[in-house]
Amino acid sequence: MSYLVLARKYRSRNFTEMVGQDHVVQALTNALTTQRLHHAYLFTGTRGVGKTTVSRILAKSLNCQGPDGNGGITATPCGVCQACTDIDSGRFVDYTELDAASNRGVDEVQALLEQAVYKPVQGRFKVFMIDEVHMLTNTAFNAMLKTLEEPPEYLKFVLATTDPQKVPVTVLSRCLQFNLRPMAPETIREHLTYVLGQENVASEPQALRLLARAARGSMRDALSLTDQAIAFGSGQLQEATVRQMLGSVDRSYVFRLIEALATGDGKTVVETSEALRLNGLSAASTLEEMSTVLQRMAVVQAMGGAAVADDDSDPEAHDTARLASLMPVDETQLLYSICLHGRADLGLAPDEYAALTMVLLRLLAFKPQGTQPTAEKKTLNRPAAPAPTPVAPVSAPATATAQRPSVPKPAAIQPWDDEPVAPDTEQSALPPPGQVLPVRESARPAPHSDADDDGRPDVPDDYEPNWPVAPAEYEPVATKIVAVPVRTQTESRADVAAQQAPHALVPTEEGDFWHTTVQQLIKAEAINAMVRELALQSQLIARDTDQWILRVERESLNQAGTRDRLTNALKTAGHDVKLVVEIGRVNDCPARRNAAASEEKQLAAEKIIFDDPFVQSMMRDFGAKIVPGSIKPL
Structure with missing residues (x-):
């Protein structure tokens, strides 16, 4: 008795059995129910997500005759009529599957298109399914363009590809395109649980989690790995055997490394790396598992306790939450980035374990030491200007006969004098650097009555006022200081070179x-x-x-x-x-x-x-x- 692998045995037979592609199932179901059918369909997606399965179900839906032989186009094929059973077994004469990877020339495409002039023999529609259509040559694509655009009413094209970027836009514009998404690990795990229940195979939940993660979004890969795990474990799926088969790193090593990095324990990091070497565990798998845990830690840090409450079924959720509380958010992001880029360094080093140790030490080297505050981050905000220091009022003269100092003509602004001012003078202490003294203005009229055209009194150049100043009248007048930017010319290299040491x-x-x-x-x-x-x-x-x-x-x-x-x-x-x-x-x-x-x-x-x-x-x-x-x- 020949054994049928799980990937073929549990291939979906109708749209209700499809897993993880609800958006495609809903669109095709509605189209079949309302009979708004396109003449060409293009299914894209990675390997093992159901492109060929969807095309076969679509062919059965178009040609199903019902259990009594009087059925029509339906979204729920019966699976028992002659057309359904022949399509499942691959011998339906009106359903043709062409592998474009091995039949990519124009001659093969022309031989297929020659059958398009003949009406269906058994079914209601002829269905041409071309798998890996992106492998066809440009000449083959050009040969099928006219038939693809205006096929006979009884002909339907179904194209499938894993690389839609290589399909000419002239073909894409003639097809109704559906993108089949990679499946989530939770979806794969639930389906594996159902399959193993039908097969009466005992399994551990953590073993199924490992298989779901290793499948990387492909249901076919997950079922193939499950077949291998059942054989490896003598009919049982246990976490230890599945981890050994996959070469996966035990999460306990990962948690130990991340905790040591969070606490700055370099000795534990090196010892754990050496333990991975002795046990023969993959260095790339270690960094991959660390990236996964750090990503979940970042989610926990962003959502708080809600992420742990939503995933209580995962036994590692609490360990992840504990590590998330030990590490700052920015450090988690930094470690995640270093782990991702560190995987590219493994192939450059002569020893991948030495490269793994260096990546781990790099993680430790970028950790802030101790509890010292980190360097101040750069910001675009300018620092607030310090409050201006008020100018001290000028002390009043001791006697009423004190003379006001002579006021020089304001011909030019003189720089500040660095010498200190004596305390017994009328002037106050100089302000700090960068502050300008206000100009005192007197309300007394000028002794000369003539005025210039602008209305200001005409003061002789040799005039020196000699007014007695009363203590109550001599008060400083506050003025507004306006800063004027000073432009300086950029020095040329010749000027700079002249100041440097000789050649x-x-x-x-x-x-x-x-x-x-x-x-x-x-x-x-x-x-x-x-x-x-x-x-x-x-x-x-x-x-x-x-x-x-x-x-x-x-x-x-x-x-x-x-x-x-x-x-x-x-x-x-x-x-x-x-x-x-x-x-x-x-x-x-x-x-x-x-x-x-x-x-x-x-x-x-x-x-x-x-x-x-x-x-x-x-x-x-x-x-x-x-x-x-x-x-x-x-």
Whole structure:
């Protein structure tokens, strides 16, 4: 007796048995009930979500004849008539399934379309189901466009694909598209519970949770993994055996790691990582489980106790809530992000467990130490301006005959004097930096009666008032201080460079000769790669008729092969000498001369721009700035 796998044995036979695709079932059911039928349907979605199953149920609904043979189009196929049983068994002559992954050429599509001219033999409609339609070639797509747009009234197209982005828009526009969603783990777990109840297989709830998570939204994968788990566990589904089969990490390790990270216990983190290595548990699975727990912790932190109350059936809910209370919200988000990106680092490291340990230590390194307050976050709000310090009133003179100090002509604003003011003078203490003293205005009329055109008295330049001031009349008058922004011109690089230390280049007579020689070798392409680098970075210290002494700063340039190739290049250029290379400080080499020349050109170009009258006016009047690095010499 052959065994039928669970994925095929429990394939849905009608729309009422469909799991997790209520939006598609409702739309198709209403369309069949009202008989508003489209001529082409496109079902998209990931593997194992029911695309082929929906197409077969739709074909049965279109061709069902009822138990008595008098039925019509219905949303609830009977499953017992000739058409229903033949479609389930795959031998209905008017239902054709084409695998586009292996029949992707134009010849196969044309052979299929040649059958469209013939009316159905047994059923009410011909149904052409093309699976993985995105695998068809462009020529095959073009061949079916006309028939797909205006098929005979007895022909229905059903297309299925896992990658709708590869389907031409000309095909998409001719189809009614339905997107089958990945199924939630809770939906898969409930269906597995029903299937195992029908099969009389004992199972633990936590084992079903592991299988539902491992399926990743695919019901077919979940049933296939269940088949494997039943065989692995000798007819039983236990958490330990399922976890061992899947290679999943026990959540106790994950909870221990997260708790150690929350408390800053680095020793426990390293010991737990070593325990994972000894037990042979997957490093990628560890980070995946940690990401799942951290995501649930973030939900608990956002919802409070409501998240725990809604999931009391999960035995790990209380542990998740406990960890959520130990860790700040921002730290949870940071750890979640590091775990996600850390999975990409596992394949780059020579040892995935070493990479896992580094990811865990990275989680610990970004944790704030102790209870010290974290750094102040940046904000766009400007700090509140300090309240202005009131100006102290001027003390009254000791006698009524005291003379008021002379008032100078306000020709220019003088800077503050740093010297302290004596306490026995009439002036008050200077205000803090940034505060301006108010100007005292007197209500007394000017002694001169003539006035200017603007109505103000005409005061001679040499006039000095000499009024007796009574204590009651000498009061400060508060004035409003208006801040005026000061525009400063941006310094050019030439000005900045002039203030810096002089260039390290110290020209020498031998340096002139060596620079000319190296430039000739480079122009003639006699040296390249490391030989050219040695010539550019070296300084000619001394030269004789048969021997030249060079000095370099890096030992890596002083290689025997490099020296020999440079010697041969010099010999070809007419300098038959022996090179001696020493290590030391270099003050004059061709590379520094070239850099100095380039810097001089750059500064000259920037000076031309900065000195341009139009640029100066734009900077002065509109606050324009020159983008650094945007000026290049011609």
